[in-house]
Amino acid sequence: MHTPVLLDQVMIALEIKKDGLYVDATFGEGGYSQAIVNAGGKVLALDLDQSQISNSQLSMSDLKLVEGNFGDIEKIAKENSFYPVDGVVFDLGLSMRQINQSGRGFSFKRLNEPLDMRMSLKTEMTAKYLLNHLSEAELYEVFAKNSEEINSQKIAREIVVRRSFKKLEIVGNLINCIDHAIGEPDNNVYKRIFQALRIQVNEEFKNLKKGLDGAAKIIKNDGKIAIVTFHSLEDRIVKNFSRSQGLKLLDKKPIMNRRGRNFEKSAKLRLIGKKII
Numbered sequence: 001m002h003t004p005v006l007l008d009q010v011m012i013a014l015e016i017k018k019d020g021l022y023v024d025a026t027f028g029e030g031g032y033s034q035a036i037v038n039a040g041g042k043v044l045a046l047d048l049d050q051s052q053i054s055n056s057q058l059s060m061s062d063l064k065l066v067e068g069n070f071g072d073i074e075k076i077a078k079e080n081s082f083y084p085v086d087g088v089v090f091d092l093g094l095s096m097r098q099i100n101q102s103g104r105g106f107s108f109k110r111l112n113e114p115l116d117m118r119m120s121l122k123t124e125m126t127a128k129y130l131l132n133h134l135s136e137a138e139l140y141e142v143f144a145k146n147s148e149e150i151n152s153q154k155i156a157r158e159i160v161v162r163r164s165f166k167k168l169e170i171v172g173n174l175i176n177c178i179d180h181a182i183g184e185p186d187n188n189v190y191k192r193i194f195q196a197l198r199i200q201v202n203e204e205f206k207n208l209k210k211g212l213d214g215a216a217k218i219i220k221n222d223g224k225i226a227i228v229t230f231h232s233l234e235d236r237i238v239k240n241f242s243r244s245q246g247l248k249l250l251d252k253k254p255i256m257n258r259r260g261r262n263f264e265k266s267a268k269l270r271l272i273g274k275k276i277i
């Protein structure tokens with residue numbers, strides 16, 4: 001079984017009830033869904049990426065898997081007569097399987113993969129389209145807004161110059177542009193630029209806002225929403241959302257992950273509930 005970052009902390013935070021209803025908004029490789037079912041809950045699990053659902057080996061009578069966008073969580077829960085719920089969990093980003101095996105150019109280390117970066121193959125936008133069609137100003141905005149990378153301007157300019165000779169097709173082409181723009185290889189810059197493109201292709205911020213809004217509508221008065229984020233821009237959206245009418249952060253400070261690899265150490269758990277009036 002895949003053990004997601006902060007699994008124990010999420011399980012404690014959600015206080016799983018026997019026969020309680022829970023939505024796993026980001027099924028991935030099923031770590032949360034399996035743990036919730038094992039603790040006695042019933043789970044409706046969503047994933048935008050059809051391959052995450054078809055690759056799943058989990059077969060449990062209390063788990064229903066649906067291919068869908070958590071931006072539509074309210075509609076999907078209602079279509080499945082699965083509400084009001086005791087809890088919702090969001091574990092944002094990508095799973096290791098998507099990074100290492102999807103062949104969609106999510107990792108800056110996989111130089112020969114196409115610049116695709118779609119979580120769902122039904123999405124029309126790709127990273128390749130953005131890189132070859134946006135203006136320099138638009139590319140700058142995508143990088144700066146989605147990753148706050150300080151070299152965004154230089155990198156956007158280099159992309160526009162290089163693509164006038166040859167279209168960017170594969171990961172290695174983008175890495176060459178970044179290296180040339182900043183003068184030396186830098187994994188942290190690669191990570192931020194890849195993150196920015198992935199966020200744009202998959203409309204991650206828009207979906208997160210819609211998903212949180214929908215989750216707040218389907219939880220019971222004492223229900224909880226647990227969100228694991230991996231960078232400060234996502235965390236900011238969650239914090240701002242928790243100030244919406246009738247909601248509150250149940251812990252003032254996020255629960256952090258102290259162990260594991262670097263990306264695992266950036267994980268933060270926030271818990272949102274309804275204000276009891």
Ligand SMILES: C[S@@+](CC[C@H](N)C(=O)[O-])C[C@H]1O[C@@H](n2cnc3c(N)ncnc32)[C@H](O)[C@@H]1O
Pocket residue numbers: 002003004025026027028029030031032033046047048049052068069070071091092093094095119207
């Ligand atoms: C970090 S992984 C989740 C890992 C999971 N908790 C586990 O135990 O394996 C995030 C998953 O969320 C999915 N995802 C990302 N955005 C989504 C969205 N808007 N709607 C539904 N699923 C989404 C991704 O395809 C990926 O499978």
